Amino acid sequence: xxxxxxxxxxxxxxxxxxxxxxxxxxxxxxxxxxxxxxxxxxxxxxxxxxxxxxxxxxxxxxxxxxxxxxxxxxxxxxxxxxxxxxxxxxxxxxxxxxxxxxxxxxxxxxxxxxxxxxxxxxxxxxxxxxxxxxxxxxxxxxxxxxxxxxxxxxxxxxxxxxxxxxxxxxxxxxxxxxxxxxxxxxxxxxxxxxxxxxxxxxxxxxxxxxxxxxxxxxxxxxxxxxxxxxxxxxxxxxxxxxxxxxxxxxxxxxxxxxxxxxxxxxxxxxxxxxxxxxxxxxxxxxxxxxxxxxx
Numbered sequence: 001x002x003x004x005x006x007x008x009x010x011x012x013x014x015x016x017x018x019x020x021x022x023x024x025x026x027x028x029x030x031x032x033x034x035x036x037x038x039x040x041x042x043x044x045x046x047x048x049x050x051x052x053x054x055x056x057x058x059x060x061x062x063x064x065x066x067x068x069x070x071x072x073x074x075x076x077x078x079x080x081x082x083x084x085x086x087x088x089x090x091x092x093x094x095x096x097x098x099x100x101x102x103x104x105x106x107x108x109x110x111x112x113x114x115x116x117x118x119x120x121x122x123x124x125x126x127x128x129x130x131x132x133x134x135x136x137x138x139x140x141x142x143x144x145x146x147x148x149x150x151x152x153x154x155x156x157x158x159x160x161x162x163x164x165x166x167x168x169x170x171x172x173x174x175x176x177x178x179x180x181x182x183x184x185x186x187x188x189x190x191x192x193x194x195x196x197x198x199x200x201x202x203x204x205x206x207x208x209x210x211x212x213x214x215x216x217x218x219x220x221x222x223x224x225x226x227x228x229x230x231x232x233x234x235x236x237x238x239x240x241x242x243x244x245x246x247x248x249x250x251x252x253x254x255x256x257x258x259x260x261x262x263x264x265x266x267x268x269x270x271x272x273x274x275x276x277x278x279x280x281x282x283x284x285x286x287x288x289x290x291x292x293x294x295x
Contacts, residue, residue, distance in 0.1 A: 012288045028075060030073075044075065047285060060097065063081060124153045128168035171230065185228060
């Protein structure tokens with residue numbers, strides 16, 4: 001049942017709770033007016049936004065986290081893995097729950113615990129792989145660094161595209177898919193920690209030749225807390241979740257506004273006009289109507 005929110009904000013015309021459910025990460029909106037998300041337990045679920053019905057797509061993934069919509073309509077899922085199950089990037093059929101593994105290693109080194117993912121217009125898959133699984137005690141020691149990876153859409157080859165991060169977390173593309181944004185939540189190491197001298201910022205890169213990252217720069221420093229989920233709207237503004245909700249920045253890094261919703265984890269634009277921001281908070285899905293449309 002929807003509930004009006006008492007929370008003030010500076011960038012939206014309304015904010016309401018649309019469902020009470022264990023929505024943690026990876027929100028993906030699809031044209032059948034549904035929101036797919038990963039749960040606090042790591043399964044993949046579907047919320048029918050018209051009916052309010054929540055159903056399970058699959059529990060066959062291991063600690064699923066970030067997700068994106070593939071060019072073929074399947075969900076591209078970050079599986080963080082466990083002590084016995086590998087960390088990997090998988091595709092999940094939304095109708096059947098069937099799973100296909102796309103990547104679980106790079107040059108012989110197993111992935112750490114993939115966190116977030118985007119799909120570019122050329123079919124390439126870009127994802128972050130911090131070692132949070134090891135720090136949080138459910139993955140073995142890392143075999144590779146805390147990197148950003150690209151999986152080629154044609155060959156399936158996986159390569160490191162950025163190795164300058166402490167803990168690469170959220171990932172997003174600009175509307176024209178020429179800029180890649182990545183949040184660094186290195187200030188958060190073990191659960192509940194905050195080290196102010198470690199990164200809590202967003203980096204931007206230009207994408208060259210569709211596969212290389214150049215012109216690295218810090219877009220913004222996020223405070224209080226550290227950045228997590230990230231998306232862009234059609235005007236190129238960058239939305240970042242933080243301790244108090246969602247902060248909005250212009251493409252040059254100037255602060256443009258804020259949506260106040262403590263406990264916001266991740267979010268995505270949706271609705272027929274892509275003018276609703278669906279936000280996951282671990283125990284609910286909220287809908288904010290910003291003065292913007294999704295990219």
